[in-house]
Amino acid sequence: xxxxxxxxxxxxxxxxxxxxxxxxxxxxxxxxxxxxxxxxxxxxxxxxxxxxxxxxxxxxxxxxxxxxxxxxxxxxxxxxxxxxxxxxxxxxxxxxxxxxxxxxxxxxxxxxxxxxxxxxxxxxxxxxxxxxxxxxxxxxxxxxxxxxxxxxxxxxxxxxxxxxxxxxxxxxxxxxxxxxxxxxxxxxxxxxxxxxxxxxxxxxxxxxxxxxxxxxxxxxxxxxxxxxxxxxxxxxxxxxxxxxxxxxxxxxxxxxxxxxxxxxxxxxxxxxxxxxxxxxxxxxx
Numbered sequence: 554x555x556x557x558x559x560x561x562x563x564x565x566x567x568x569x570x571x572x573x574x575x576x577x578x579x580x581x582x583x584x585x586x587x588x589x590x591x592x593x594x595x596x597x598x599x600x601x602x603x604x605x606x607x608x609x610x611x612x613x614x615x616x617x618x619x620x621x622x623x624x625x626x627x628x629x630x631x632x633x634x635x636x637x638x639x640x641x642x643x644x645x646x647x648x649x650x651x652x653x654x655x656x657x658x659x660x661x662x663x664x665x666x667x668x669x670x671x672x673x674x675x676x677x678x679x680x681x682x683x684x685x686x687x688x689x690x691x692x693x694x695x696x697x698x699x700x701x702x703x704x705x706x707x708x709x710x711x712x713x714x715x716x717x718x719x720x721x722x723x724x725x726x727x728x729x730x731x732x733x734x735x736x737x738x739x740x741x742x743x744x745x746x747x748x749x750x751x752x753x754x755x756x757x758x759x760x761x762x763x764x765x766x767x768x769x770x771x772x773x774x775x776x777x778x779x780x781x782x783x784x785x786x787x788x789x790x791x792x793x794x795x796x797x798x799x800x801x802x803x804x805x806x807x808x809x810x811x812x813x814x815x816x817x818x819x820x821x822x823x824x825x826x827x828x829x830x831x832x833x834x835x836x837x838x
């Protein structure tokens with residue numbers, strides 16, 4: 554077997570590091586949720602594919618901007634899970650990738666129309682605002698609440714006729730965003746404190762934040778199941794059954810042993826909730 558040229562191997566390693574620096578799990582989860590919602594909202598296939606690409610670009614830009622802007626902080630606390638700390642990618646490369654992805658998100662989102670484009674870009678702007686400094690304030694959760702509330706509104710608005718989203722879908726998205734914020738910060742509370750970050754979860758404390766996150770998670774699931782017109786079907790009750798263990802894991806995020814499991818539980822339940830919503834045939838328009 555021929556040796557791989559050094560330049561090609563280096564480019565391959567950088568590409569893999571860039572993929573990891575998107576915060577791949579959350580990026581794929583949010584993109585999957587948006588795509589499933591588009592299916593449920595009867596967005597035509599071509600526009601669904603465009604929407605998927607727009608959300609993916611926006612989420613990648615948020616992940617890259619996070620690792621770029623936090624590079625010094627992550628190095629200070631030796632975050633071994635971060636490619637920039639490992640030396641696999643330079644902050645300047647992350648900056649260029651973040652700006653390019655943000656520009657792509659703007660173009661792709663606005664191709665869907667002004668209203669859906671603006672709503673989808675509100676999620677991107679919220680993520681950048683969080684990374685740029687909102688995380689340091691008592692309003693740290695605002696980016697998640699606003700962004701995740703705007704996402705389903707933008708997806709529904711991408712359907713023919715630019716319909717308004719049902720209130721319960723926006724409310725559930727905002728609640729899930731709040732839960733995601735509290736769960737996402739849980740594993741990093743100690744590192745954040747060491748580098749001067751004092752957002753809302755830091756002020757509430759680990760245990761209170763965990764309980765609030767669990768309540769928001771359970772509330773979002775209840776709204777998704779009980780608020781749509783008509784009585785809940787089997788899929789709705791299945792969603793509630795899934796919400797119980799996920800909320801329990803979120804509530805345990807206040808303990809060191811379970812802090813790393815809370816955010817994946819929130820993301821998994823969000824995807825499953827939306828999949829069950831699609832399977833139930835509930836109208837989103």
